[in-house]
Amino acid sequence: MFEYGFIMAGGEGKRLRPLTSVMPKPLLPIGERPIIELLIENMKNSGIKKIFISVNYKKEIIKNFLRDGSKYGVKIEYVEEATQTGTAGSLILLPEHFNKPLIVSNGDLVCNLDYKIIFDMLQKYDLVLTGIEKTFYIDFGVLHIKEDKLESWEEKPNIKYIINGGIYGISPEVIKIIKNTFKSEQYLDMPSLWELVSKNGLKIGVYLHNGDWKDIGKIEDYLSLTEEKEKLQ
Numbered sequence: 001m002f003e004y005g006f007i008m009a010g011g012e013g014k015r016l017r018p019l020t021s022v023m024p025k026p027l028l029p030i031g032e033r034p035i036i037e038l039l040i041e042n043m044k045n046s047g048i049k050k051i052f053i054s055v056n057y058k059k060e061i062i063k064n065f066l067r068d069g070s071k072y073g074v075k076i077e078y079v080e081e082a083t084q085t086g087t088a089g090s091l092i093l094l095p096e097h098f099n100k101p102l103i104v105s106n107g108d109l110v111c112n113l114d115y116k117i118i119f120d121m122l123q124k125y126d127l128v129l130t131g132i133e134k135t136f137y138i139d140f141g142v143l144h145i146k147e148d149k150l151e152s153w154e155e156k157p158n159i160k161y162i163i164n165g166g167i168y169g170i171s172p173e174v175i176k177i178i179k180n181t182f183k184s185e186q187y188l189d190m191p192s193l194w195e196l197v198s199k200n201g202l203k204i205g206v207y208l209h210n211g212d213w214k215d216i217g218k219i220e221d222y223l224s225l226t227e228e229k230e231k232l233q
Contacts, residue, residue, distance in 0.1 A: 002101045002119040005048040007039055008090060009107035010056030010081050015218045024058040026107040027065060028216070030225060034065070035216065039105055040072050046115035048103065049074055054090035056081040086189040091175065092182050099172040106166035110214040110225065117207060118169035125205035127197045128169030131162040132213050162206070164190070165213055173202060 013025030020028070026036035036053075043051055051074050055062050059080060069076030079093045091104070101122050103115045113130065121128045135158050142154040168190070177200055182188055197204060216222040 002047065002103065002115075002122075003049045004100050004102050005043040005051040005115070006079075006091070006094075006102055006104040007036060007043075007051060007053045007107050008087065008104065009036060009062060010054045010059070010084065010090060011107070012057045012084070013108070013217075016216075016222060017219075019219065019222070024062055025216075026062060028222065030110055030216075035110065036062070036066070036107055037072070038110055039107065040066075040069070040074060040076075042112065043103065043105075043115060044072060044074050046103075048115065050077065051075070052077050052079050052094065053107075054079040054081055054093070056084060084187075086187045086192075088178070088190050088193045089182075089186060089188040091170070091178050092186060092188065094175060094179075096179075098175065101172065102170045102175065104168040104170055106215075108216050109166055110212070110216065111165070111167065111209070112212040113165075113167060113209050115167075118167065121205050121207055122169045122171050124203065125169070126171040126173050126202035127194070127204045129194075129204070129206045130165035130167040131206045131208045132165040133160060133208065133210070134163050135160050162208065165209060166215065167209075171202075177202075 009026040011025060013020035016025055027034040030038060040051060051069060053066070053076055055078055063078055066076055079090050081090055081093065101119060103118055118128050118130070137158055139156055142157055143150060144152040174197055177196060181196060194204065214225050216225055
């Protein structure tokens, strides 16, 4: 059974200013509770007992609020970044001999994903990404051409994409590769990690999550979600 989670909470939240000028993004409230509390609770309900939290921007506020995690029924250990190291760079700072499967989540998500599903997929894959299906309405006619020849014409179509949901399953093999390839405080983002894992011949899977998922990286998304919560109360 997996027991370890990792929440990336070190970002500055620039797209959420002025809100994040005072409050770090993971502590912004959704209803009556901070975003990061919802993430911790979901991890605990999935069986995770220890959570690493990477911190940088306004880190003391986050640490003083969450403390050791005992009030949530989990153990929290902080991974402190001296500089911004990207969406995967903080994984380099995991304890030297850490070699367990790990569930990793962005710190600005509200999601009801059962992390046990990701863990089960780690029995088959070395890196698991969470995909979210999104439909975008195009308010124009879309022309499909080859060289200068029109092949088809779609009038105001709905186009579906699978986007990265910001939740990952990472095997001990991937953690080993990260630590053997990168130095402490070196920049590493998730797309680069995907390329590194691919080059090493490891298997990468995607879980398509059909439940609730909200990203609050932009201020309009955050305000929309808080308005939804207020209507439900």
